[in-house]
Amino acid sequence: MRTRLSWKLLSYAGVAALALAAASGAAAQCGLPNKPIKPMSWHPQWGAPQPSLVQADFDENGEPAIVGMWHVVFTAQTQNGEPVPVSGGVVIDNAVVQWHSDGTEIMNSARSAQDGNFCLGVWKRTGIRTYLLNHIPWQGNVYDPTVPADTIGPPEGGAQIIEKITLSPDGNSYSGSFTLHAYDTSGNVYVWFTGVLSGKRITPDTPFSDLL
Numbered sequence: 001m002r003t004r005l006s007w008k009l010l011s012y013a014g015v016a017a018l019a020l021a022a023a024s025g026a027a028a029q030c031g032l033p034n035k036p037i038k039p040m041s042w043h044p045q046w047g048a049p050q051p052s053l054v055q056a057d058f059d060e061n062g063e064p065a066i067v068g069m070w071h072v073v074f075t076a077q078t079q080n081g082e083p084v085p086v087s088g089g090v091v092i093d094n095a096v097v098q099w100h101s102d103g104t105e106i107m108n109s110a111r112s113a114q115d116g117n118f119c120l121g122v123w124k125r126t127g128i129r130t131y132l133l134n135h136i137p138w139q140g141n142v143y144d145p146t147v148p149a150d151t152i153g154p155p156e157g158g159a160q161i162i163e164k165i166t167l168s169p170d171g172n173s174y175s176g177s178f179t180l181h182a183y184d185t186s187g188n189v190y191v192w193f194t195g196v197l198s199g200k201r202i203t204p205d206t207p208f209s210d211l212l
Contacts, residue, residue, distance in 0.1 A: 059125075064171025066123070066131055069202040070097045071211050072107075074178060076195040089195055092180075096211065097199065099123065105133060121161070131174075133163040139182070157184045163197060174199040 059065045075089040084090050094110040105121040119137030126132050138158045160183070165176030180193040200210075 058171075061128075063129055064167055064169070065101075066099045066125075066165075066167055066174070067101045068099060070099070070174070070199040071095075071202055071206075072097045072197055072199040074180075074195060074197045076180075076193040078194045080192060092193065092195070094211070096202070105135065107135065107137075109137075126164075129167040129169070131163075131165050131167070133161075133165070135161040135163065137161070157182065157190075159183065165197070165199070172201045 072093075072095050073091060074093040074095070076084055076092045077089045078084060096108045098106050100106075103122055103124065105123055107119050107121065109117045109119070111117040119135065121133050121135030123131055123133040136158060159180055161178055161180045163176055163178045165174045167174045175196070175198050178193075178195055178197050180195075181189050182191045184190055
């Protein structure tokens with residue numbers, strides 16, 4: 001049961017790599033000018049052209065903003081406190097992430113949609129270009145052999161991912177660390193990971209091939 005559940009936390013590439021290395025049945029496992037324009041500084045005259053509502057590129061302090069759409073890769077370096085048996089770590093998720101200006105976040109993981117590949121988080125800024133994200137996904141039981149393949153089973157646990165990240169000075173990438181604890185329905189941790197993550201901003205010109 002523990003081994004089956006922990007497979008859900010890994011992307012397809014990560015599953016294959018970690019499965020080959022951990023063989024003994026252990027748990028494997030979303031057009032501003034150069035200076036920012038703030039909405040409160042807009043004073044359009046009646047009948048004058050209205051400014052376009054576009055994604056802000058800067059925060060209120062003039063620093064690059066985390067708000068936007070990102071391609072993020074998560075690489076696990078430890079599992080249950082021990083180094084993963086793969087040199088350089090194991091990619092456990094390849095995701096598209098949106099950070100919203102209201103302090104919420106949504107992530108679309110590269111996992112089966114039946115397994116619940118959308119999950120949510122909340123974030124706060126902790127310093128100049130530094131952020132803390134609390135991300136909480138539910139897990140489904142599509143891998144339960146007792147559940148028919150064309151049936152979506154009930155949730156059987158969840159996870160909590162804590163991310164500490166630093167945005168680059170140009171605002172186009174970020175990097176940091178994460179911890180992931182997976183829970184059963186009784187709130188018990190059955191597997192946990194630590195590792196690093198990297199994000200690259202997605203723009204209107206980003207091709208899908210950049211996400212692979």
